[in-house]
Amino acid sequence: MKIFIIGSSGAIGFNLYRFLKKKKLNVIGTYNKNKKPNLIHFSLGNTESENKLLNKINKNDLIFFLSSYTDVSWIRKNKKKSEKLNIVLTKKFLFKLIKKKIKFFYFSSAEIFNGKKGFYNENSKTNPVNFYGKLKFNIENYLKDTKYANYHIIRTGRNIEMSDEYSCMIKDCYLTLMKSDAKMAEDNLFTITHQVDFCRAIYKIIKLVKVPKILHVVSSHVISRINFANIIIKSSLNSKHMSYKKCKFKDIDYGEKRAAKNNLDGTFTSEVLNIKYTKPEKIIKEKVKLIDKKYFK
Template identity: 25%
Template sequence: MKVFVTGANGFVGSYIVAQLLADGHEVFASSRTGDLSSFNTNKNYRFIQVDFSDPFSLHDAFEFVQPDIVVHSGAMSRPDDCEIKQSDAFDTNVFGTVQLLLNAEAYKSFFIFLSTDFIFDGEKGMYKEEDKPAPVSYYGKTKMDAEEAVMEYRHGWAIVRTSFVYGKPLYGRGNFITMIADKIRTKQPFNVVNDQLRTPTYVSDLANGIAAIVKQRTGGVFNIAGKNILTPFEMAQRVAESLGISDHLIRPVTKDELKELAQRPLKGGLDINKAISDLKYEPVSFDEGLRATLR
């Protein structure tokens, strides 16, 4: 199948591309920046430089690819940035998604959208697919609005919600776990919040879950996340233990002490029982994922 992937230069997008190529799909990877990957030796790989919020270049890209499936992993995903630059966040996360849906409709492509547990308010925690969104940040609001647009799409769709994705970057920027590992190794002081719960997701697991949806064209909303419930500080402690470093300068703080610009849900995390049942999803433990990340 021909699969068009947005955000292919990103941390998650690169893993999605790698998994889809491993599964034998014809992958058209896209990003607004030039190709950063080493996939171009694969005969099934093509890269297209395109800004998915630009209707004209996006139309040309879809006319060229005519995809069977679209995997939309591109986004403006840093909550504080979205809070500061709300117009940019809307253009990327909402308007861009709508533009992709309009173009996908012309080819009746199956549409997969990557979302987040930040669409919830964090009052309850361990959210199920049917729980009602109530975002507490502008980032969460843009992802909720984009989800609503996807749910109006007429030719088959799936929404994948995930939480706190980590792993070893294939290229490009790191993530929380790799950043914390650097802070610990170099004995840099750093405050990490300890009153917010997440279900950290190993990036290969997320890519495998999305690949299962691509293979089966399974529609609906799916939580694809990790199986352990941890605070970011607890994750940082596990990193230090894995590195065998006890004299680090990582300190636990509350969200009020940290004073992040965008509000985060206190009790995040996702119930993954539906994905386990319907997609045969089998995530690794956090410790297993951590070993693979730091190896």
């Protein structure tokens, strides 16, 4: 069995690619513009590129589909381009996988929920409020409508990888806290998942005989934005330069609606996989230690 990770050059994909390689699995990863060592080029929507990749895939193989625009702010400002890749071209390629009867996992997001209640499980009603969430929601509904038996959906929250190569919410918050006008929403809830835990979970999914249709591969340790910021401040060598004012989530201008309680419930998937996740305090402290090396004054 070969494992294809389509969209391996991003933070989630590249860490997963390297992890599965270390497990001695037959992994093939793709990149489009962000070239990485040992990945092969693939351009979604390019017929020649798609056919070249599809010719390498057979019915015993497994596909993880991560190819997508994921920057929520950028997507809001570039709706047409985002819709073309994240919906139009994605649907066409997934249909080709369905025709070949290939088992695949589509990566979705916590953003498919409206964030009013939080603690969303695999069966919770989806109702996205931002454009990125609506794009993911569209593909999820498309897959459900196909009635295809061999697709699965993996929803993720905020994954944290331990390098300075990719964007990271801990680093973003760290730098914001060093500004004089920093604000933290006390009613903002979310989860963070260590990238190693995430990769371990995916490895276990590969080994499952019977895979649930939808999986929340995410830590269930919920943290508030205030506690998140406080742990960063307490852990950082730059703590004396950091401060913030408390506010409500609605008072922060994102340019569009966002989900305030943006946390998935990963209990079901954790039980299926028999996996425990690193607590947020430990993740934050580990990442802050790396960030301090670059930004300590």
